[in-house]
Amino acid sequence: MSESGRSDGYAAERFPPLPDPLPVHVFDSHCHLDMLDVPVEEALAAAKAVGVTRIVTIGCDLASSRFAADVAAEHDDVYAGVAIHPNETTGVSDAVLDDVAELAALPRVRAVGETGLDYYRDWAPKDDQHRSFRAHIDIAKRTGKALVIHDREAHDDVLRILREEGAPEKVVFHCFSGDAAMAKECADRGYVMSFAGNVTFKNAEPLREALRAAPADLLLVETDAPFLTPVPHRGKPNSSYLIPHTVRFMAEVKGMDADELCAAIAATGERVFGPW
Numbered sequence: 055m056s057e058s059g060r061s062d063g064y065a066a067e068r069f070p071p072l073p074d075p076l077p078v079h080v081f082d083s084h085c086h087l088d089m090l091d092v093p094v095e096e097a098l099a100a101a102k103a104v105g106v107t108r109i110v111t112i113g114c115d116l117a118s119s120r121f122a123a124d125v126a127a128e129h130d131d132v133y134a135g136v137a138i139h140p141n142e143t144t145g146v147s148d149a150v151l152d153d154v155a156e157l158a159a160l161p162r163v164r165a166v167g168e169t170g171l172d173y174y175r176d177w178a179p180k181d182d183q184h185r186s187f188r189a190h191i192d193i194a195k196r197t198g199k200a201l202v203i204h205d206r207e208a209h210d211d212v213l214r215i216l217r218e219e220g221a222p223e224k225v226v227f228h229c230f231s232g233d234a235a236m237a238k239e240c241a242d243r244g245y246v247m248s249f250a251g252n253v254t255f256k257n258a259e260p261l262r263e264a265l266r267a268a269p270a271d272l273l274l275v276e277t278d279a280p281f282l283t284p285v286p287h288r289g290k291p292n293s294s295y296l297i298p299h300t301v302r303f304m305a306e307v308k309g310m311d312a313d314e315l316c317a318a319i320a321a322t323g324e325r326v327f328g329p330w
Protein backbone atom coordinates (compact mmCIF):
# COMPACT_ATOMS: atom_id res chain seq x y z
CA MET A 55 0.00 0.00 0.00
CA SER A 56 1.19 3.54 -0.70
CA GLU A 57 1.12 6.30 1.87
CA SER A 58 -2.28 7.38 0.56
CA GLY A 59 -3.63 3.93 1.46
CA ARG A 60 -4.07 3.10 -2.22
CA SER A 61 -2.46 -0.10 -3.45
CA ASP A 62 0.21 0.69 -6.03
CA GLY A 63 0.30 -2.97 -7.04
CA TYR A 64 2.63 -3.80 -9.87
CA ALA A 65 3.22 -0.18 -10.83
CA ALA A 66 5.05 -0.14 -14.15
CA GLU A 67 7.79 2.19 -12.99
CA ARG A 68 8.96 -0.23 -10.31
CA PHE A 69 8.08 -3.69 -11.61
CA PRO A 70 8.94 -5.44 -14.89
CA PRO A 71 6.06 -5.97 -17.34
CA LEU A 72 4.15 -9.26 -17.53
CA PRO A 73 5.90 -11.77 -19.82
CA ASP A 74 4.03 -13.76 -22.49
CA PRO A 75 1.81 -16.33 -20.74
CA LEU A 76 2.91 -19.96 -20.56
CA PRO A 77 0.49 -22.19 -22.50
CA VAL A 78 1.21 -25.12 -20.15
CA HIS A 79 0.69 -24.02 -16.56
CA VAL A 80 3.53 -24.24 -14.13
CA PHE A 81 4.04 -23.26 -10.50
CA ASP A 82 6.47 -21.37 -8.29
CA SER A 83 7.97 -23.92 -5.90
CA HIS A 84 9.53 -21.36 -3.56
CA CYS A 85 8.70 -17.74 -2.81
CA HIS A 86 8.25 -15.46 0.17
CA LEU A 87 4.85 -13.81 -0.15
CA ASP A 88 5.40 -12.09 3.20
CA MET A 89 8.41 -10.19 1.85
CA LEU A 90 6.79 -8.77 -1.29
CA ASP A 91 5.82 -5.12 -1.47
CA VAL A 92 2.42 -5.96 -2.94
CA PRO A 93 -0.71 -7.55 -1.45
CA VAL A 94 -0.89 -11.34 -1.72
CA GLU A 95 -4.00 -11.18 -3.94
CA GLU A 96 -2.20 -9.02 -6.50
CA ALA A 97 0.86 -11.26 -6.53
CA LEU A 98 -1.35 -14.31 -7.14
CA ALA A 99 -3.41 -12.57 -9.83
CA ALA A 100 -0.31 -11.40 -11.74
CA ALA A 101 1.14 -14.92 -11.59
CA LYS A 102 -2.09 -16.52 -12.76
CA ALA A 103 -2.29 -14.11 -15.71
CA VAL A 104 0.91 -15.61 -17.16
CA GLY A 105 0.18 -19.27 -16.39
CA VAL A 106 1.88 -19.55 -12.99
CA THR A 107 -1.22 -20.93 -11.34
CA ARG A 108 0.14 -22.25 -8.06
CA ILE A 109 2.64 -21.08 -5.48
CA VAL A 110 4.47 -22.50 -2.49
CA THR A 111 5.16 -19.74 0.03
CA ILE A 112 7.96 -20.41 2.46
CA GLY A 113 8.59 -19.49 6.08
CA CYS A 114 11.96 -18.62 7.62
CA ASP A 115 10.98 -18.23 11.28
CA LEU A 116 7.86 -18.89 13.36
CA ALA A 117 6.13 -15.64 12.38
CA SER A 118 6.65 -16.08 8.62
CA SER A 119 5.81 -19.79 8.89
CA ARG A 120 2.49 -18.93 10.56
CA PHE A 121 1.87 -16.33 7.85
CA ALA A 122 2.58 -18.94 5.15
CA ALA A 123 0.23 -21.46 6.78
CA ASP A 124 -2.52 -18.82 7.04
CA VAL A 125 -2.18 -17.72 3.40
CA ALA A 126 -2.29 -21.35 2.27
CA ALA A 127 -5.40 -21.96 4.35
CA GLU A 128 -7.10 -18.99 2.68
CA HIS A 129 -6.07 -19.61 -0.96
CA ASP A 130 -6.68 -22.76 -2.99
CA ASP A 131 -3.68 -22.10 -5.21
CA VAL A 132 -1.14 -21.64 -2.39
CA TYR A 133 0.67 -24.21 -0.28
CA ALA A 134 2.98 -23.41 2.62
CA GLY A 135 6.43 -24.42 3.81
CA VAL A 136 7.30 -23.94 7.48
CA ALA A 137 10.72 -23.95 9.14
CA ILE A 138 13.44 -22.01 10.89
CA HIS A 139 15.92 -20.79 8.24
CA PRO A 140 19.51 -21.87 8.94
CA ASN A 141 20.49 -18.22 9.42
CA GLU A 142 17.93 -17.95 12.25
CA THR A 143 19.01 -21.00 14.23
CA THR A 144 21.30 -19.44 16.86
CA GLY A 145 20.25 -21.04 20.15
CA VAL A 146 17.04 -22.39 18.62
CA SER A 147 14.99 -24.08 21.36
CA ASP A 148 13.15 -27.40 21.38
CA ALA A 149 9.95 -25.43 22.03
CA VAL A 150 10.39 -23.51 18.77
CA LEU A 151 11.09 -26.73 16.87
CA ASP A 152 7.96 -28.26 18.43
CA ASP A 153 5.97 -25.29 17.13
CA VAL A 154 7.39 -25.91 13.63
CA ALA A 155 6.33 -29.56 13.92
CA GLU A 156 2.82 -28.52 14.91
CA LEU A 157 2.51 -26.17 11.92
CA ALA A 158 3.99 -28.81 9.60
CA ALA A 159 1.12 -31.14 10.44
CA LEU A 160 -1.49 -28.74 9.02
CA PRO A 161 -3.11 -30.08 5.84
CA ARG A 162 -2.18 -27.13 3.58
CA VAL A 163 1.40 -27.06 4.79
CA ARG A 164 3.15 -29.32 2.28
CA ALA A 165 6.80 -28.59 3.00
CA VAL A 166 9.22 -28.42 5.89
CA GLY A 167 11.48 -25.61 4.77
CA GLU A 168 13.44 -23.72 4.29
CA THR A 169 15.91 -25.54 6.46
CA GLY A 170 19.45 -26.67 5.71
CA LEU A 171 22.89 -25.13 6.12
CA ASP A 172 24.30 -21.74 5.18
CA TYR A 173 28.09 -21.46 5.43
CA TYR A 174 28.15 -18.41 3.16
CA ARG A 175 26.48 -16.07 5.61
CA ASP A 176 27.49 -18.08 8.67
CA TRP A 177 25.14 -16.03 10.90
CA ALA A 178 24.40 -18.98 13.17
CA PRO A 179 27.00 -21.35 14.69
CA LYS A 180 27.40 -24.58 12.73
CA ASP A 181 26.36 -26.68 15.74
CA ASP A 182 23.03 -24.87 15.93
CA GLN A 183 22.50 -25.13 12.17
CA HIS A 184 23.22 -28.88 12.25
CA ARG A 185 20.92 -29.52 15.23
CA SER A 186 18.09 -27.57 13.61
CA PHE A 187 18.57 -29.27 10.21
CA ARG A 188 18.47 -32.72 11.82
CA ALA A 189 15.30 -31.77 13.72
CA HIS A 190 13.65 -30.54 10.50
CA ILE A 191 14.58 -33.78 8.70
CA ASP A 192 12.83 -35.64 11.51
CA ILE A 193 9.74 -33.40 11.27
CA ALA A 194 9.55 -33.99 7.49
CA LYS A 195 9.74 -37.75 8.01
CA ARG A 196 7.13 -37.76 10.78
CA THR A 197 4.66 -35.61 8.82
CA GLY A 198 5.37 -37.03 5.34
CA LYS A 199 5.92 -33.49 4.00
CA ALA A 200 8.63 -32.50 1.50
CA LEU A 201 11.93 -31.34 2.97
CA VAL A 202 12.94 -28.04 1.31
CA ILE A 203 16.65 -27.45 1.70
CA HIS A 204 18.59 -24.19 1.67
CA ASP A 205 22.19 -25.15 0.91
CA ARG A 206 24.68 -22.35 0.58
CA GLU A 207 28.32 -23.41 0.28
CA ALA A 208 27.52 -26.41 2.47
CA HIS A 209 26.97 -29.18 -0.10
CA ASP A 210 29.12 -31.87 1.57
CA ASP A 211 27.62 -31.42 5.04
CA VAL A 212 24.06 -31.25 3.70
CA LEU A 213 24.51 -34.52 1.78
CA ARG A 214 26.31 -36.15 4.73
CA ILE A 215 23.63 -35.20 7.29
CA LEU A 216 20.87 -36.41 4.94
CA ARG A 217 22.67 -39.74 4.66
CA GLU A 218 23.26 -39.99 8.44
CA GLU A 219 19.67 -39.15 9.38
CA GLY A 220 18.08 -41.02 6.50
CA ALA A 221 16.45 -38.68 3.99
CA PRO A 222 12.68 -38.15 3.91
CA GLU A 223 10.84 -39.56 0.91
CA LYS A 224 10.61 -36.13 -0.77
CA VAL A 225 13.67 -33.86 -0.79
CA VAL A 226 13.96 -30.57 -2.70
CA PHE A 227 17.14 -28.54 -3.04
CA HIS A 228 15.77 -25.01 -3.35
CA CYS A 229 17.77 -22.52 -5.44
CA PHE A 230 20.02 -25.38 -6.48
CA SER A 231 23.63 -24.19 -6.35
CA GLY A 232 25.69 -27.33 -6.92
CA ASP A 233 27.72 -28.30 -9.98
CA ALA A 234 27.08 -31.07 -12.50
CA ALA A 235 28.67 -33.70 -10.23
CA MET A 236 26.37 -32.74 -7.38
CA ALA A 237 23.35 -32.75 -9.70
CA LYS A 238 24.24 -36.34 -10.64
CA GLU A 239 24.60 -37.30 -6.98
CA CYS A 240 21.21 -35.73 -6.18
CA ALA A 241 19.68 -37.55 -9.16
CA ASP A 242 21.08 -40.87 -7.92
CA ARG A 243 19.40 -40.27 -4.58
CA GLY A 244 16.12 -39.12 -6.17
CA TYR A 245 16.39 -35.57 -4.82
CA VAL A 246 14.51 -32.84 -6.67
CA MET A 247 16.44 -29.76 -7.85
CA SER A 248 14.66 -26.42 -7.98
CA PHE A 249 16.29 -23.76 -10.15
CA ALA A 250 15.85 -20.03 -9.56
CA GLY A 251 16.44 -16.87 -11.62
CA ASN A 252 20.17 -16.93 -10.99
CA VAL A 253 20.47 -19.72 -13.58
CA THR A 254 19.94 -16.95 -16.17
CA PHE A 255 22.84 -14.83 -14.89
CA LYS A 256 25.77 -14.36 -17.21
CA ASN A 257 28.37 -15.87 -14.85
CA ALA A 258 26.23 -18.93 -14.00
CA GLU A 259 27.70 -21.41 -16.52
CA PRO A 260 28.47 -24.04 -13.81
CA LEU A 261 24.82 -23.86 -12.75
CA ARG A 262 23.71 -24.37 -16.34
CA GLU A 263 25.97 -27.42 -16.52
CA ALA A 264 24.24 -28.74 -13.41
CA LEU A 265 20.87 -28.11 -15.07
CA ARG A 266 22.01 -30.02 -18.18
CA ALA A 267 23.05 -32.94 -15.94
CA ALA A 268 19.78 -33.03 -13.98
CA PRO A 269 17.02 -35.35 -15.27
CA ALA A 270 13.94 -33.44 -16.46
CA ASP A 271 11.68 -35.40 -14.11
CA LEU A 272 13.60 -34.16 -11.05
CA LEU A 273 13.35 -30.45 -11.88
CA LEU A 274 11.36 -27.63 -10.35
CA VAL A 275 11.40 -23.89 -10.99
CA GLU A 276 11.13 -21.14 -8.41
CA THR A 277 11.53 -17.40 -7.94
CA ASP A 278 12.72 -17.18 -4.30
CA ALA A 279 10.92 -13.83 -4.71
CA PRO A 280 11.59 -11.07 -3.85
CA PHE A 281 15.19 -12.19 -4.53
CA LEU A 282 17.07 -13.44 -7.62
CA THR A 283 15.10 -11.69 -10.39
CA PRO A 284 15.87 -13.37 -13.73
CA VAL A 285 17.47 -11.74 -16.77
CA PRO A 286 16.34 -9.46 -18.46
CA HIS A 287 14.97 -7.80 -15.30
CA ARG A 288 17.85 -8.39 -12.91
CA GLY A 289 17.93 -5.61 -10.28
CA LYS A 290 14.13 -5.16 -10.18
CA PRO A 291 11.96 -6.79 -7.48
CA ASN A 292 11.10 -10.42 -8.22
CA SER A 293 7.65 -11.99 -8.09
CA SER A 294 6.07 -15.29 -9.18
CA TYR A 295 4.78 -13.78 -12.45
CA LEU A 296 8.39 -13.65 -13.72
CA ILE A 297 8.72 -17.48 -13.71
CA PRO A 298 8.17 -17.64 -17.52
CA HIS A 299 11.56 -15.96 -18.09
CA THR A 300 13.34 -18.59 -15.98
CA VAL A 301 11.45 -21.62 -17.24
CA ARG A 302 11.85 -20.67 -20.93
CA PHE A 303 15.56 -20.12 -20.33
CA MET A 304 15.81 -23.51 -18.60
CA ALA A 305 14.08 -25.21 -21.54
CA GLU A 306 16.63 -23.69 -23.90
CA VAL A 307 19.53 -24.92 -21.75
CA LYS A 308 17.99 -28.40 -21.63
CA GLY A 309 17.26 -28.39 -25.36
CA MET A 310 13.61 -29.05 -24.55
CA ASP A 311 10.37 -27.57 -25.70
CA ALA A 312 9.14 -25.11 -23.00
CA ASP A 313 5.70 -26.77 -22.92
CA GLU A 314 7.29 -30.16 -22.38
CA LEU A 315 9.44 -28.82 -19.51
CA CYS A 316 6.43 -27.08 -17.89
CA ALA A 317 4.46 -30.33 -18.03
CA ALA A 318 7.35 -32.23 -16.41
CA ILE A 319 7.68 -29.58 -13.68
CA ALA A 320 3.94 -29.59 -13.00
CA ALA A 321 3.99 -33.39 -12.63
CA THR A 322 6.96 -33.27 -10.25
CA GLY A 323 5.21 -30.54 -8.26
CA GLU A 324 2.14 -32.76 -7.85
CA ARG A 325 4.32 -35.61 -6.72
CA VAL A 326 6.25 -33.49 -4.19
CA PHE A 327 3.63 -31.07 -2.83
CA GLY A 328 0.32 -32.16 -4.28
CA PRO A 329 -2.32 -33.02 -5.06
CA TRP A 330 -3.50 -29.42 -5.06
Ligand SMILES: [Zn+2]
Binds near residue numbers: 204205228229
Ligand atom coordinates in the same frame (compact mmCIF):
# COMPACT_ATOMS: atom_id res chain seq x y z
ZN1 LIG B 1 17.07 -20.12 0.71
Ligand SMILES: [Zn+2]
Binds near residue numbers: 084085086112168
Ligand atom coordinates in the same frame (compact mmCIF):
# COMPACT_ATOMS: atom_id res chain seq x y z
ZN1 LIG C 1 13.83 -18.66 0.22
